Amino acid sequence: MNNRIVTLDEFILRRQKDFPFASGELSALLRDIGVAAKIVNREVNKAGLVNILGIADAENQSGDIVQKLDLYANDKLIDCLKNSGECAAVASEELEDIVTFSSVEGKSPKYVVVFDPLDGSSNIDVNVSVGTIFGIYRRISDKNESATLEDFFQAGTELVGAGYVIYGTSTILVYTTGNGVNGFTLDPTIGEFCLSHKDIKIPERGNYYSVNQGYYLKFDLEMRRYIDHCSDHNMGLRYIGSMVSDIHRILFQGGIFLYPNTRKYPQGKLRLLYECNPLSFVVENAGGKAITCQLDRILDVPVKHLHQRATIAIGSPAMVDEYKEFVERYSAVPTFN
Ligand code: AHM
Numbered sequence: 001m002n003n004r005i006v007t008l009d010e011f012i013l014r015r016q017k018d019f020p021f022a023s024g025e026l027s028a029l030l031r032d033i034g035v036a037a038k039i040v041n042r043e044v045n046k047a048g049l050v051n052i053l054g055i056a057d058a059e060n061q062s063g064d065i066v067q068k069l070d071l072y073a074n075d076k077l078i079d080c081l082k083n084s085g086e087c088a089a090v091a092s093e094e095l096e097d098i099v100t101f102s103s104v105e106g107k108s109p110k111y112v113v114v115f116d117p118l119d120g121s122s123n124i125d126v127n128v129s130v131g132t133i134f135g136i137y138r139r140i141s142d143k144n145e146s147a148t149l150e151d152f153f154q155a156g157t158e159l160v161g162a163g164y165v166i167y168g169t170s171t172i173l174v175y176t177t178g179n180g181v182n183g184f185t186l187d188p189t190i191g192e193f194c195l196s197h198k199d200i201k202i203p204e205r206g207n208y209y210s211v212n213q214g215y216y217l218k219f220d221l222e223m224r225r226y227i228d229h230c231s232d233h234n235m236g237l238r239y240i241g242s243m244v245s246d247i248h249r250i251l252f253q254g255g256i257f258l259y260p261n262t263r264k265y266p267q268g269k270l271r272l273l274y275e276c277n278p279l280s281f282v283v284e285n286a287g288g289k290a291i292t293c294q295l296d297r298i299l300d301v302p303v304k305h306l307h308q309r310a311t312i313a314i315g316s317p318a319m320v321d322e323y324k325e326f327v328e329r330y331s332a333v334p335t336f337n
Contacts, residue, residue, distance in 0.1 A: 005110050008034050008173065008184045008193035015177070026136065029086045029111055030175065033134055034184075034193055036080035037165040037173055040117070040132060041186060043137045044124070044167040061106060069124055070094060073117035073132060078211070087113050089147035090137055091306050095275040098306070100146045108143040111136050111160070112151045116274035119164075120242025131170035131244025135278035136161040152306060156277035156299030163282060164244050172202070174251070176285040181251075198250075202288040205318045206254025208238040210246045218262040222330035223293065226258075243270065247279050247314065251286055256315035256323060260293045268311035272301060276310045289320035295327055 006014075009031055016027045074094040081087040085104030093116040101109075109131050114289075115134040123130055138160050139151040163175025171186040173193050183197030207231040216224060230237075238255070240246050246257050270276050280290035280298040290298040293311035301310060313323045 004194040005187075005192075007255040008195070011182065011195055015179070018153065025086045026177065028084060029081070029113070029136060029159065030177075032080045032084045032086065033077070033163075034173060036077045037132060037171070037193075038186065038191065039076045039080070040069075041165070041167055041171045043069060043072055044118075044130065045318050053273055068121070070118035070121040074181075077115055077117055077132070077134075081113055085109060087111055088143065089113075090115065090308060091152045091273060092117060093271055093307075094118075096306075098147070098152060103145040110143050112139050113137075114152065114273050114278070116271065119244050120240070123242050123313060126239060127243060129166055129184065129239070131167060131248075133244060133275055133278050134163055135159050135273070135281065149306075153271065153303045156272075156281055157170060157301060159277065159281045159299075162278035164246050164247070164279065166248050168245065168248075172196070172248070174248070174282060175239075176282055178281075178285060181286040183280055200251055200286050202251055202283060202286040203254030203316055205316050206250060207323055208236045208241050208249070208253070208255040209258070209319075210237070210250065210255060210315075211258040211260075212239055212241070215262050218264070218325070219260055220331070221292075222327045223258070223260045225330045226326040227322070227324065229322075241279060243275055243279065250315045251283065251288075254316040254319075256313060256319040258293075258313050258323070260313075262309050264305060265309065270310060270312055272298075272308045272310040273303060273306060276301075276312050276314075277303075280312075280314060283314055286318065288315055289317045290314035291324065292326065296325055298328040 007149050012027045012030050074092050080103045085107040088108050088109040089098050089100040089112045091114045113136050118130050119133050120130045137154050137158055139147055141148045143150050161177040165173045172183050174183040181200040184193035185196040261268050276298050283290050293315050313320055
């Protein structure tokens with residue numbers, strides 16, 4: 001048995017060699033994201049030890065400005081992507097507008113990156129796993145000019161790569177460029193992400209469903225019927241409140257994650273650009289499915305603004321299909337509440 005460790009950088013370079021005309025820019029971009037993930041991981045792991053959990057802009061005892069971890073992660077990702085010269089601009093869940101980068105060493109980068117720097121950040125204070133989500137698009141605008149909003153208003157089908165990092169019991173980076181989904185576990189002793197989960201395939205079905213059932217009475221009839229069906233069939237409920245963690249479990253054990261429209265969030269809560277699209281790209285590439293609660297494929301949904309929200313049903317293919325049948329069957333039934 002060959003037990004030789006394959007690092008993330010080595011893996012990315014090997015994959016690049018499979019494409020004779022690849023320029024190496026996408027590979028460099030993925031490596032930059034890997035570096036940013038290590039930096040964020042370091043801070044997430046020591047969050048309980050240092051006084052970093054304060055309110056944004058609060059001062060710590062030595063008078064330094066204390067940042068919330070999600071803003072820290074946001075800045076680190078931007079720094080890593082800005083300095084590499086492979087990324088023309090970023091859009092982040094933490095920022096109102098896109099940030100364009102000026103050219104580094106005369107390069108004209110052809111990619112833009114979207115990210116949620118620390119998804120599920122309300123969980124940090126209680127030591128529950130959080131994650132970073134990212135997606136990479138080839139830009140549409142002239143690459144000798146500044147990137148524009150239209151570079152980000154591309155449907156998820158146009159993603160050239162996407163992935164996430166989960167800061168959990170171990171730190172794992174999972175990514176795909178549309179040719180298999182692979183996972184890399186951070187070995188803290190050598191500071192490298194090492195290939196640990198090769199060619200991930202989502203199970204056809206799973207034993208768990210994942211939804212914030214506390215909102216049950218606020219869901220539409222078809223969603224309530226589907227949840228009743230899961231419960232009737234003795235499925236377990238698992239909901240972490242950190243989408244990356246829930247999706248990570250579903251990727252390996254199967255299951256379905258649902259975030260429908262509620263009265264508070266009529267369009268759904270999760271962001272299309274930073275959460276739904278990249279995770280749907282990963283899940284689809286692992287053999288799963290992802291649709292809105294209106295039954296459109298997530299990756300086909302037109303992106304009209306940066307912070308657009310979407311409803312989502314994502315996970316094992318047989319379970320997403322089953323959910324779809326429930327919507328088709330019950331959404332025609334009139335409700336009187
Ligand atoms: P955040 O961007 O504020 O972290 O919110 C996103 C998170 C997801 O990770 C998670 O699935 C969802 O919000 C939980 O929302 P709720 O508490 O409404 O169930």
